[in-house]
Amino acid sequence: MNSNLEQNVEVFSNHYISRFKHLMASDRIKDANAIGEEYICNGEVEDDDYQWFYVNYQFKVTDK
Numbered sequence: 001m002n003s004n005l006e007q008n009v010e011v012f013s014n015h016y017i018s019r020f021k022h023l024m025a026s027d028r029i030k031d032a033n034a035i036g037e038e039y040i041c042n043g044e045v046e047d048d049d050y051q052w053f054y055v056n057y058q059f060k061v062t063d064k
Contacts, residue, residue: 016035023032 020032020035023029023035
């Protein structure tokens with residue numbers, strides 16, 4: 001895995017772990033479980049043929 005991809009995976013992982021912990025601490029168990037069911041796999045991958053598709057942000061943010 002190239003270093004840029006490794007960095008992106010690390011960013012995604014940190015985000016979802018942080019969000020999971022926040023939802024659990026906020027007693028939003030169903031929301032936290034949804035993240036767990038979708039993104040947490042204990043290092044097990046059923047089919048290791050995932051492809052990542054990156055798209056630049058397409059919308060210009062304007063100040064109001």
